[in-house]
Amino acid sequence: MTKPQNPVQLAVIGAAHGIKGELRVKTFTGDPLALADYGPLYAKDGRAFQIIDIRPANTVVVVRFKGVSDRNAAEALSGTELFVDRSVLPDDGEEDEFYHADLIGLEVRDETGAAIGKVVAVHNFGGGDILDVTLAGRRGVLIPFTQAAVPQVSVVEGFVRVDPLAAGLVEDEDGEAAPGRDGFDPKGRPRGPKDAGGNR
Secondary structure, three states: OOOOOOEEEEEEEEEEEOOOOEEEEEEOOOOHHHHHHHOOEEOOOOOEEOEEEEEEEOOEEEEEEOOOOOHHHHHOOOOOEEEEEHHHOOOOOOOOEEEHHHHOOOEEEOOOOOEEEEEEEEEEOOOOEEEEEEEOOOOEEEEEOEOOOOOEEEOOOOEEEOOOOOOOOOEOOOOOEOHHHHOOOOOOOEOEEEOOOOOO
């Protein structure tokens, strides 16, 4: 396989670990050790990386890549983002689980079905997933990715439907913004974009 045509980020390389070429790697997979299950990983420039050893280490994994055998070579890779093609990722998740990469680019519709914007990114600052949406004719807004704020997601049809009140896009009858305006909805049920493919 060559450079992914539909790339999904699975990891980012961190600091060198020891003197034998091992590296600390932050993964975006549900099981960090599953990083080795997807075959070669690719950098943005098309370089391929084959994992020959992986083990857990606190919040990251320590990885040995084929062809990286000393600390100097390892240090040169720090900050490299690693991707696979979307086609190698499984589609057997829960009904309310979505890959971040599948959400980016979806049309945003209101309760009437009218198109009002587009999903440009998915963030997670520690309190749950948030859709970064550009609204037509307006600056970008952040919408909590909860069942209340985003009641419908159709990746196949290419859209998400939002509830403007729960999403914090309109004010309620008392003139106050809905709970979702700051990115959180205490009554909303979190929806879970799968860890793989996060833009984090």
